[in-house]
Amino acid sequence: MIEEPLVHCFNKKVLIGLAVAAGVVLLAAPRTFWSAVPLLAVLACPLSMLLMMRRSRGGIQGEQSNSCATPGRVAEQYEELRRLREEVAILKARRHLGQADPVDRL
Secondary structure, eight states: OOHHHHHHHSOHHHHHHHHHHHHHHHHHOGGGHHHHHHHHHHHHHHHHHHHHHHHHHHHHHHHHHHSOOOHHHHHHHHHHHHHHHHHHHHHHHHHHHTOOOTTTTO
16 A cells, blocks of 8 residues: 555656766776765655656646647636625625525535
């Protein structure tokens, strides 16, 4: 059960990159390999986090660019806002008059 969250914590690209870096260190300076392994292990978490933050920020920006404000969409949003304001006004009036909210009856 504990292993599952750790799988989701680390990005595959980061782990592959760190493995490649470890291979390069092993080939270039074999004597320093064992001292570099802890450093690479410590770098895995922050690098994974940076990649995940970049991916989530890119996803949000992508969604924003896909949901361009078309006149039809703006009209729908204004209509929904009007309907919600009307609903709030009705609920306030009911509360003021002492009537129970239909949701309270459930």
